[in-house]
Amino acid sequence: MSAPQRRIAPEHWFGVAGLILLAVGSYLGLVEAPPERYMGEVGRILYIHVPTAWIGLLALTAAGVFAGLYLVQRRPRWDDLLTGCVEVGVILTAMLLIQGSIWARPTWGVFWTWDPRLTTAAILLLSFIGVLALRAFVEDPQRRARWTAVATLVAVLDIPIVYFSVKWWRTLHQDFSSPETVAGAMHWPLRINAFALLALAIWLILRRARLSRQRRSARATAPPATSTLVAGD
Amino acid sequence: MDGMIQGGWEWVAAAWGISLTVFATYAVLLHLRIRHERRREENR
Amino acid sequence: MKRSGSLYILIAVVLAVGAIIFLAVGGLGDNLVYYWSPSELRAHYDAPTGQNEDPLNRAVVRLGGEVKPGSIVRGDGASDLSFVVTDGKQEVVVHSTAVPPQMFREGIGVVVEGVLASDGDFRSERIMVKHDNEYKAPTNGEKPAYAPANGTM
Numbered sequence: 214m215s216a217p218q219r220r221i222a223p224e225h226w227f228g229v230a231g232l233i234l235l236a237v238g239s240y241l242g243l244v245e246a247p248p249e250r251y252m253g254e255v256g257r258i259l260y261i262h263v264p265t266a267w268i269g270l271l272a273l274t275a276a277g278v279f280a281g282l283y284l285v286q287r288r289p290r291w292d293d294l295l296t297g298c299v300e301v302g303v304i305l306t307a308m309l310l311i312q313g314s315i316w317a318r319p320t321w322g323v324f325w326t327w328d329p330r331l332t333t334a335a336i337l338l339l340s341f342i343g344v345l346a347l348r349a350f351v352e353d354p355q356r357r358a359r360w361t362a363v364a365t366l367v368a369v370l371d372i373p374i375v376y377f378s379v380k381w382w383r384t385l386h387q388d389f390s391s392p393e394t395v396a397g398a399m400h401w402p403l404r405i406n407a408f409a410l411l412a413l414a415i416w417l418i419l420r421r422a423r424l425s426r427q428r429r430s431a432r433a434t435a436p437p438a439t440s441t442l443v444a445g446d
Numbered sequence: 447m448d449g450m451i452q453g454g455w456e457w458v459a460a461a462w463g464i465s466l467t468v469f470a471t472y473a474v475l476l477h478l479r480i481r482h483e484r485r486r487e488e489n490r
Numbered sequence: 491m492k493r494s495g496s497l498y499i500l501i502a503v504v505l506a507v508g509a510i511i512f513l514a515v516g517g518l519g520d521n522l523v524y525y526w527s528p529s530e531l532r533a534h535y536d537a538p539t540g541q542n543e544d545p546l547n548r549a550v551v552r553l554g555g556e557v558k559p560g561s562i563v564r565g566d567g568a569s570d571l572s573f574v575v576t577d578g579k580q581e582v583v584v585h586s587t588a589v590p591p592q593m594f595r596e597g598i599g600v601v602v603e604g605v606l607a608s609d610g611d612f613r614s615e616r617i618m619v620k621h622d623n624e625y626k627a628p629t630n631g632e633k634p635a636y637a638p639a640n641g642t643m
Contacts, residue, residue: 228473243458247627251593255453258461259625265465304472308465315461319453321618322591326601328524343507363500367507383524383554385601387623395625413469420476427483434490451591 224419231412238264238409242402258316259399263390264407265312268414269305270372272298273341275418277369280362289429290422292358295365296348297421299341301414306338321385329378330386337375340368354429525554525601528580535606548605553582553612554620559596575600575612583611590617 242260249256276298283291313331314324325331344364351357379388392400526534531553553575561574571586584602594600594617604614 239462243462250626250628252621253453253592254455255457256625257458261462261465300472304468308468311464311468312461315457315464318591319451319457320591320593320621322451322588322594323616323618326618340507360500363504364507367504385524385618385620387621390623390625394623396627398627399625417473417476420473420480424476424480424483427480427487431483431487431490450594451589453592 222423224416224423227412227416227419231409231414231416234405234409234412238402238405241405242399246398246402247396252320255316255319258312259390259395260402260406262309262312262316263403264410265305265309267407268410269302269309270376271411272302272305272414272418273337273369274372276302276341276365277372280365280369283358283362284366287355287358289354289358289425292361293422293425293429294418295358295361296425297418299344299361299365300421301417303338303341303345304417305410305414306334306341310334310338326385328385329382330375330384333371333375333378337368337371340371341365344368354432525552527577528553528555528575528582529577531582531606531612532580548607550603550605552601552603553584553606553614554599554601555582557594557596557598557600562596571617575602582606584614585611586614586617588615588617591619593619593621 238260242257246257246260248254249259276295279291279295279298282288283295310331313334317326318324344361347364348357348361351360378384379386395403531551535548555575555577558574558576558581563572565571571588571590573584573586574581575584576582584604586602586604599620599622601618601620602612602614603616603618604612607613
């Protein structure tokens, strides 16, 4: 009953590192870096928007990898990590669309337009919300894991489409930025915030996987009569 | 210039603020879910 | 037994999600062009098909191109504006009642939403500025284009 002395869970070090990096990167981006030549101060949204896009797409890509691993090996651990990647990826993609809207209004002139980049990104968010919804409707853990993995493999098909949309079609959204198109003083805030969000994403993905593991062990030890009360993941 | 949609720091603050709020809310809810599960396990 | 049952549901889910993505993205790739260039717009409406002659039948389209230097004319009101959009080959005069964003200037890429009127000019209520992927610091001593002031937002 009494709580044993708990050591700090190892994943928390990712959280600590991520917060420190985010503080440094944001300081560099918001204070040290110059304003953008044409956009002025509002151009600083670059330093949160681009890292959010990178890490959001990375988390959802990782979800696809764990989905494949699960279908091959059927290890519950892969399902745990898959769930973490999808949840964190959905959060990051939602943040991405909000930031983009806020940036678009003063620079493009509109909060939203159905250009291919924005449209495919919105489809990506809805697809993965669909994956989470599907998951919530299946009780049997093995069947839930299998369906989640398959649905994830379908949803990840949109990731390269989002990424290359600015190359394949005419868009309002700008083309990829690269070190050649971004001034040197703006590189470090971008890089540091990217590593910050990477660390924070890993932190929360591992936290979410821990939650799944707790629930699984609760199911395993619970007496059969009460096991239905522990449904869900 | 007049007759232009303009934007400065307030938009930067909104983008940063809303993003971090969404992220932090998810982190806190996740923490509460984990703690809830742990309590339940300990009380069994 | 149980396995084959869930397999059918699984296939149904895959088909459903796949169909949605195919419709959304496939349609986007083949049919939906986000904006037309001035040349494409002219070619479409100058074609003597007869179908597009009635101005009332003209759909709202997006026109994209560069704001021709020296072509911006501001009227009396804050949102009374005309300028020429060019792709280097063809030009279209745009009359707009929209408030443009701060980056609107000569030579920049724009996408305007509206209709090509029967007089050959484009009437728009929505101007969008296309920023390129270059992010630069202001050059020596230059003030950024926008200094935070009382905006009209």
